[in-house]
Amino acid sequence: MKIEVLGTGCAKCKTLYENVKKAVEESGKTAEIIKVEEIQKIMGYGVMSTPALVVDGVVKFSGKCASVAEIKEVL
Amino acid sequence: MLKQTADYITFDLLGLTPGTRLGEALDFFIYDTTKIFLLLTTIIFVVAIIRTSFPPEKTKRLLSHKREYVGNVLAALLGIVTPFCSCSAVPLFIGFVESGVPLGVTFSFLISSPMVNEVALIMLWGLFGWKIALIYIGSGLLVAIIAGIIIGKLKMEKYVQDYVWKMQVGNTEIVKQTFRQKLEYAREYTYELLKKIWPYVIVGVGLGAFIHGFVPQDFLARWAGRDNPFAVPIAVALGVPLYSNAAGVIPIVHALMEKGMAIGTVLAFMMAVTALSLPEAIILKNVLKNRLLAVFFGIVAIAITLVGYLFNAIL
Known part of the structure; x- marks a missing residue:
């Protein structure tokens, strides 16, 4: 599984990244977590409000810092 | 009832004497902060629920290929309800212009969104009464609409950073939310926003209370009253580089007005602080060339100044 955290580097994006790490750990799944900061790639997903969470190429959340529980639901 | 509680804490529990400067300032501080936090919590929560129906992706679709005028008015109005944080300004700007939202219409949105919102x-x-609140919203929308139309007329598309036009923007499906998810989102949004703005409110009300208790009445009337023609441009020039949200600046301007600053000057200062700021300029520099950035700040500052003069003249 490939998880991408989209964001240009604001505080919320960092929190989301940490939450994703925790969620993956707790769920026991193996996943590759990537931080995407290039605006080209972010726009490529059509995301207009950051931070956003992309799982296997599908946007799951945008414009919100999802909680660990919420992330586990979409893994 | 809040007033009684504030009086009770200040004069009975703490034993301060009514009429003294410290007593009056503290009474004012306790009363204002409780009132404001109660109002903020309730209304931010309600607005957050409304906002779940207007994600930026939908706003973009509503505005794309809209004509000027109609587009500018719609963009300014959507600026009120579409959630916007300055850290998302870059993807938002690119998403708008790429999907065919005219440049002037995009600017109407960018101006109205931080300036006209539920917190303001x-x-x-709470502090000035509903009349002033409506006047502020109305004139804020007017500034956003007019400045957007002018920027559109100036045909400044070539002063947008070149890479913006080459960008490939994907399409996202907007995930439909259930009502429970909306409530959950609203709760989180309220909590996040309050967490962000509470220091501004405390500092703002604190400064306001200090001015209220310690600055002599009519102190500002001589310089910032309606008779000084330079008061409005000076207030705008001071407000533009400053960054604060409405929550911090309103208690301060409230106290300034009490000490004799004219209402138009007060509104102009507030708009300058919320609509334009140095950090915003730095963020927008990523998508705008210097010339367009300067035109944007210049036009908005002039529009705000005119609004200030207008309300000094008619109110």
Whole structure:
């Protein structure tokens, strides 16, 4: 599984990244977590409000810092 | 009832004497902060639920290929309800222009969104009454609409950073939310926003209370009253580089007005602080060339100054 955290580097994006790490750990799944900061790639997903969470190429959340529980639901 | 509680804490529990400067300042501080936080919590929560129906992706679709005028008015209005944080300004700007939202219409949105919002509305309503709150919203929308139309007429598309036009923007499906998810989102949004703005409110009300208790009445009337023609441009020039949200600046301007600053000057200062700021300029520099950035700041500052003069003349 490939998880991408989209964001240009604001505080919320960092929190989301940490939450994703925790969620993956707790769920026991193996996943590759990537931080995407290039605006080209972010726009490529059509995301207009950051931070956003992309799982296997599908946007799951945008414009919100999802909680660990919420992330586990979409893994 | 809040007033009684504030009086009780200040004069009975703490034993301060009514009429003294410290007593009056503290009484004012306790009363204002409780009132404002109660109002903020309730209204931010309600607005957050409304906002779940207007994600930026939908706003973009509503505005794309809209004509000028109609587009500018719609963009300014959507600026009120579409959630916007300055850290998302870059993807938002690119998403708008790429999907065919005219440049001037995009600017109407960018101007109205930080300036006209629920926090400004609540704080103005709580401290100044509903009339001033409506006047602020109305004139804020007017500034956003007119400045957007002018920027559109100037045909400045070539002063947008070149890479913006080459960008490939994907399409996202907007995930439909259930009502429970909306409530959950609203709760989180309220909590996040309050967490962000509470220090501004405390500092703002604190400074306001200090001015209220310690600065002599009519102190500002001589310089910032309606007779000084330079008061409005000076207030705008001071407000533009400053960054604060409405929550911090309104308690301060409230106290300034009490000491004799004219209402138009007060509104102009507030708009300058919320609509334009140095950090915003730095963020927008990523998508705008210097010339367009300067035109944007210049036009908005002039529009705000004119609004200030207008309300000094008619109110």
